[in-house]
Amino acid sequence: xxxxxxxxxxxxxxxxxxxxxxxxxxxxxxxxxxxxxxxxxxxxxxxxxxxxxxxxxxxxxxxxxxxxxxxxxxxxxxxxxxxxxxxxxxxxxxxxxxxxxxxxxxxxxxxxxxxxxxxxxxxxxxxxxxxxxxxxxxxxxxxxxxxxxxxxxxxxxxxxxxxxxxxxxxxxxxxxxxxxxxxxxxxxxxxxxxxxxxxxxxxxxxxxxxxxxxxxxxxxxxxxxxxxxxxxxxxxxxxxxxxxxxxxxxxxxxxxxxxxxxxxxxxxxxxxxxxxxxxxxxxxxxxxxxxxxxxxxxxxxxxxxxxxxxxxxxxxxxxxxxxxxxxxxxxxxxxxxxxxxxxxxxxxxxxxxxxxxxxxxxxxxxxxxxxxxxxxxxxxxxxxxxxxxxxxxxxxxx
Amino acid sequence: xxxxxxxxxxxxxxxxxxxxxxxxxxxxxxxxxxxxxxxxxxxxxxxxxxxxxxxxxxxxxxxxxxxxxxxxxxxxxxxxxxxxxxxxxxxxxxxxxxxxxxxxxxxxxxxxxxxxxxxxxxxxxxxxxxxxxxxxxxxxxxxxxxxxxxxxxxxxxxxxxxxxxxxxxxxxxxxxxxxxxxxxxxxxxxxxxxxxxxxxxxxxxxxxxxxxxxxxxxxxxxxxxxxxxxxxxxxxxxxxxxxxxxxxxxxxxxxxxxxxxxxxxxxxxxxxxxxxxxxxxxxxxxxxxxxxxxxxxxxxxxxxxxxxxxxxxxxxxxxxxxxxxxxxxxxxxxxxxxxxxxxxxxxxxxxxxxxxxxxxxxxxxxxxxxxxxxxxxxxxxxxxxxxxxxxxxxxxxxxxxxxxxxxxxxxxxxxxxxxxxxxxxxxxxxxxxxxxxxxxxxxxxxxxxxxxxxxxxxxxxxxxxxxxxxxxxxxxxxxxxxxxxxxxxxxxxxxxxxxxxxxxxxxxxxxxxxxxxxxxxxxxxxxxxxx
Numbered sequence: 025x026x027x028x029x030x031x032x033x034x035x036x037x038x039x040x041x042x043x044x045x046x047x048x049x050x051x052x053x054x055x056x057x058x059x060x061x062x063x064x065x066x067x068x069x070x071x072x073x074x075x076x077x078x079x080x081x082x083x084x085x086x087x088x089x090x091x092x093x094x095x096x097x098x099x100x101x102x103x104x105x106x107x108x109x110x111x112x113x114x115x116x117x118x119x120x121x122x123x124x125x126x127x128x129x130x131x132x133x134x135x136x137x138x139x140x141x142x143x144x145x146x147x148x149x150x151x152x153x154x155x156x157x158x159x160x161x162x163x164x165x166x167x168x169x170x171x172x173x174x175x176x177x178x179x180x181x182x183x184x185x186x187x188x189x190x191x192x193x194x195x196x197x198x199x200x201x202x203x204x205x206x207x208x209x210x211x212x213x214x215x216x217x218x219x220x221x222x223x224x225x226x227x228x229x230x231x232x233x234x235x236x237x238x239x240x241x242x243x244x245x246x247x248x249x250x251x252x253x254x255x256x257x258x259x260x261x262x263x264x265x266x267x268x269x270x271x272x273x274x275x276x277x278x279x280x281x282x283x284x285x286x287x288x289x290x291x292x293x294x295x296x297x298x299x300x301x302x303x304x305x306x307x308x309x310x311x312x313x314x315x316x317x318x319x320x321x322x323x324x325x326x327x328x329x330x331x332x333x334x335x336x337x338x339x340x341x342x343x344x345x346x347x348x349x350x351x352x353x354x355x356x357x358x359x360x361x362x363x364x365x366x367x368x369x370x371x372x373x374x375x376x377x378x379x380x381x382x383x384x385x386x387x388x389x390x391x392x393x394x395x396x397x398x399x400x401x402x403x404x405x406x407x408x409x410x411x412x413x414x415x416x417x418x419x420x421x422x
Numbered sequence: 423x424x425x426x427x428x429x430x431x432x433x434x435x436x437x438x439x440x441x442x443x444x445x446x447x448x449x450x451x452x453x454x455x456x457x458x459x460x461x462x463x464x465x466x467x468x469x470x471x472x473x474x475x476x477x478x479x480x481x482x483x484x485x486x487x488x489x490x491x492x493x494x495x496x497x498x499x500x501x502x503x504x505x506x507x508x509x510x511x512x513x514x515x516x517x518x519x520x521x522x523x524x525x526x527x528x529x530x531x532x533x534x535x536x537x538x539x540x541x542x543x544x545x546x547x548x549x550x551x552x553x554x555x556x557x558x559x560x561x562x563x564x565x566x567x568x569x570x571x572x573x574x575x576x577x578x579x580x581x582x583x584x585x586x587x588x589x590x591x592x593x594x595x596x597x598x599x600x601x602x603x604x605x606x607x608x609x610x611x612x613x614x615x616x617x618x619x620x621x622x623x624x625x626x627x628x629x630x631x632x633x634x635x636x637x638x639x640x641x642x643x644x645x646x647x648x649x650x651x652x653x654x655x656x657x658x659x660x661x662x663x664x665x666x667x668x669x670x671x672x673x674x675x676x677x678x679x680x681x682x683x684x685x686x687x688x689x690x691x692x693x694x695x696x697x698x699x700x701x702x703x704x705x706x707x708x709x710x711x712x713x714x715x716x717x718x719x720x721x722x723x724x725x726x727x728x729x730x731x732x733x734x735x736x737x738x739x740x741x742x743x744x745x746x747x748x749x750x751x752x753x754x755x756x757x758x759x760x761x762x763x764x765x766x767x768x769x770x771x772x773x774x775x776x777x778x779x780x781x782x783x784x785x786x787x788x789x790x791x792x793x794x795x796x797x798x799x800x801x802x803x804x805x806x807x808x809x810x811x812x813x814x815x816x817x818x819x820x821x822x823x824x825x826x827x828x829x830x831x832x833x834x835x836x837x838x839x840x841x842x843x844x845x846x847x848x849x850x851x852x853x854x855x856x857x858x859x860x861x862x863x864x865x866x867x868x869x870x871x872x873x874x875x876x877x878x879x880x881x882x883x884x885x886x887x888x889x890x891x892x893x894x895x896x897x898x899x900x901x902x903x904x905x906x907x908x909x910x911x912x913x914x915x916x917x918x919x920x921x922x923x924x925x926x927x928x929x930x931x932x933x934x935x936x937x938x939x940x941x942x943x944x945x946x947x948x949x950x951x952x953x
Contacts, residue, residue, distance in 0.1 A: 055762060059765060083774060129765060185771075
C-alpha cells in the first residue's frame with residue numbers, strides 16, 4: 025500500500041515539476057525552416073524616415089540537400105534584399121517583417137552598412153538599437169558607404185555568396201580598418217569621442233557583366249566625431265593611421281635608395297607602435313615609436329643585400345618612408361581636428377589631471393600636438409634570393 | 423547446501439500446513455521430499471523410489487547386474503550425460519569380475535580394488551542420488567548396503583573452445599568461455615595457477631539446479647565482499663536460471679538504473695585480470711558469460727586490449743573511446759538544440775548548408791531526429807536477431823532506403839543521416855555492449871530535452887545522468903570512482919593507461935590493504951639489465 029502511495033507521489037511530483045517548466049510561458053523554439061537569415065543590414069534615409077535594407081539568404085537556392093535539383097548553378101542568386109521604412113529603426117523592422125514570410129533572424133549579420141547621408145546625420149540611434157537587440161551580434165562588421173546602402177547590399181558578387189560576406193572578408197584581411205559594432209561603440213564612448221570606420225564603394229562591374237555582378241570594396245576611412253561623420257581619408261592615409269594605432273597587419277612599403285636605381289619593397293611581418301606622451305610647460309608632445317620587422321619581397325636595385333651597409337641603407341630608407349606616411353596621415357586628421365589615433369587616450373592615461381582640464385577642448389589642442397616619429401625597421405629575411413636577380417653578377421654591387 | 427535446507431523445511435512445512443499450500447514450487451519440493459530421503463538397505467526399495475521419481479523419463483537408464491557375480495546392484499544414469507563407453511569398457515567389467523574370496527565381500531574393498539573410476543563419492547541420501555543422476559553422474563546402488571556411489575563419468579556434448587564472438591580483439595588470447603562450467607573454470611585456473619584462487623559453488627534454481635561458482639583470489643578480494651555476494655546469491659529464489667543475466671538482475675545494487683553494475687565477459691583473461699585486481703567473478707554452468715564485480719563505470723569503458731597494446735597507443739585509443747562516448751550520448755541532442763534554439767551558435771556557412779538541406783524537410787528537427795534514431799535502433803535490433811542469410815538484405819535495405827532514398831525523397835535531411843549514423847557508430851566504440859545500449863537508450867530522453875529546452879535541456883539531462891551515476895554503487899564501490907570520489911592513485915588507469923611498469927598498485931577497492939601489485943623500478947632500460 026505504501027509502495028503505491030510512493031509511486032503516486034512520484035507521479036504527482038513529476039507532473040508538478042513539468043508544469044513548472046510551462047509556467048514561464050516562453051518557448052523560444054524556432055525551426056530553422058521558419059527563419060529568414062539576415063546576412064547584411066543597410067541603413068538609409070528616405071526623406072525623414074529610416075529605410076532598412078536586409079540581405080536575406082534563400083537557402084533553397086544554395087544547393088545543398090537537393091540531390092534531385094540539378095540546376096544549382098544559378099548566377100549568384102543566393103541572396104535577396106527587402107526594404108522597409110519607418111520613422112525609427114524599430115518601425116522599419118516591423119515594416120520589413122510584414123514583407124517577409126519568415127521570422128527575421130539577426131544572429132548572423134555580417135555587415136552593417138550605413139549610408140554616408142545617415143552617417144553625416146549621426147549614427148547613435150542606430151547603433152544603440154543594434155547594441156540593445158539581444159539577437160544582434162556586436163561582432164558584425166560596420167561600414168559606411170557612398171551612396172545608398174541598399175545599392176551595396178543589392179550586389180551579387182561573383183566570388184562570395186553575398187556582398188555582405190565580401191565586405192566581411194575584405195575587412196578580415198585588415199589591409200585597412202576593421203571595425204565591428206562593438207569597436208565603434210567603444211570608440212564613440214572613449215575619451216575623445218571619435219571613430220574611424222571603413223568606407224566602402226562599389227567597384228565598377230567588369231565589362232560584359234551586369235551592373236550588379238560586382239562588389240563593394242573598402243577604399244577610404246570615414247572619420248567620425250561625436251557619432252557624426254566629418255570626412256574621410258584615403259587608403260594610404262588610412263594605413264598611416266593604422267600604424268599609429270598599432271593595427272597594421274599587412275603592409276608593403278616601397279622605397280628607392282640614394283645612389284641606386286630601382287626600388288626595394290618590404291613586407292611587414294611584425295610591428296609594434298608605442299605612444300609616449302609628454303606634457304611639459306603646457307605643451308603637449310607625443311613620441312611615436314615604431315619598430316617593425318620586415319621581409320624583403322622585391323629588390324629591383326643592383327645592391328646586394330649580403331652587404332651590411334646596403335641593408336642599413338635600405339632599413340633607414342624604409343623607416344623614413346614609414347615616418348613620412350604617418351606624418352601625412354596625422355596632418356590630415358589634425359586638420360580635421362579628429363583624434364582617431366588615440367593620442368587623447370594616451371595622455372588621459374599618463375596625465376589624468378591635466379587631461380581633465382583640457383578634455384572639453386581637446387579637439388582644439390589635438391591639431392597642435394607636437395609629434396615626433398621614431399621609426400625603426402629590421403630586415404629579417406631577404407627572401408629566397410640574396411642577390412638581385414635578372415642582372416649579370418658583375419653588375420651587382422657587393 | 424541450500425537445496426537440502428529448503429527441502430527439509432518443505433517437508434515440515436507440508437506436514438504443518440497440509441493442503442493450504444497452493445504454491446507450485448513448494449508443492450514440487452513437498453512431493454520430492456515425500457520420498458524417504460535416507461537410502462534403505464533394500465535395493466528393490468531404493469530402485470522403486472528412484473523409478474517413481476524418474477517416471478516417464480525415457481532417458482534414464484537402470485542397469486541391473488551382479489557385483490562380483492554375487493550381490494545385486496543397479497547402475498542408474500541418464501543417457502547422453504554420461505560416458506557410456508567408459509561404463510561399458512571400464513566400470514562394468516571391473517565390477518562384474520568375480521572376486522577371489524567371495525566370502526568376505528567388503529564394500530571398502532570394492533571401492534579400493536575394483537572400482538576404476540577416479541571421481542567417486544558416497545552418499546546416504548536419496549535426494550543427493552537424484553541430484554547426482556541429474557547432473558550427469560552414474561549412481562551405483564548395491565543390495566544390502568544403504569550407501570550409494572556416484573561415479574563421475576559424466577560427459578556430454580559441448581562446443582569447442584572458440585574465439586569470443588562479442589569481445590573480439592586483435593591482440594590477446596583468442597579463447598573464450600563455453601557453455602560448460604568445468605571447462606570455464608579450467609580456463610581461469612590455467613591463467614591463475616595459485617592455490618589462492620578459490621572457487622565456491624552454489625546451486626541456484628529449483629528446477630534447473632544450475633551450478634554457480636564464485637571465483638576470487640584469497641588475500642586480494644575482501645572476505646566481506648565474498649560473504650556479501652554469497653548472501654545475495656543465497657537470497658535468489660527462482661525456478662531456474664539460464665544465463666548469468668538472471669543472476670545479474672537478481673543481485674545488482676540498483677535494479678532501475680540503465681547502467682550495468684556488473685561486467686559481462688566471455689573472456690577468461692578479463693576474468694583473470696579482474697580477479698587479480700581483487701574483484702570476484704561469477705561463473706555459471708550453461709552460459710559462456712561470466713559476471714565480474716565490483717566495477718566502476720570506467721572499467722566498462724576499458725577493453726582487454728588496452729593492456730595488451732603498448733601504453734601510449736592504449737591511452738590514445740582510450741581517449742578516442744571517451745570522445746565517442748560523449749558523441750553517442752550528445753550529438754543528436756546537440757544537433758537538435760542548435761538547430762531549433764541556438765541558430766546563432768552555428769557558424770554561418772554551416773548553418774546555411776544545414777538550412778539548405780532542411781529547406782524541403784516536412785518535419786521539425788526533433789521529430790526527424792527521433793524518427794531516425796528509432797529507425798537506427800530497429801536496424802540494429804534486426805541485424806542482431808536475423809539469421810545470417812537475411813542479415814545482408816536488412817543492411818542493404820537499411821543503407822539504401824534509410825540512407826539514400828529518404829534523403830532523395832526529401833523526408834530526412836542529409837546532415838541528420840550523418841548525425842544518426844555517427845552516433846550509431848560511436849555507441850559501438852564502447853567495448854561493453856550493455857554499456858553501449860545504456861548510452862543509446864539515454865539518447866532518447868536527451869533528444870526530447872534538447873528539443874523542448876535547448877541547450878538548457880541538454881545540460882539538465884547531463885546533470886541528471888551524472889547525479890544518478892554518482893549515487894550508483896556496484897557492491898559498495900562508487901560507480902564513478904576513481905573520478906568521484908577522487909582517488910589520485912587510480913587515475914593512472916583512467917585518464918591514461920600508464921605503462922605496466924608504473925601500474926604498481928591495484929585499484930583501491932573498499933577494505934583492501936594489500937595494494938602492491940608489483941615491484942617498483944621496473945622501467946626497462948639498457949642500464950639496469952645486469953641488476
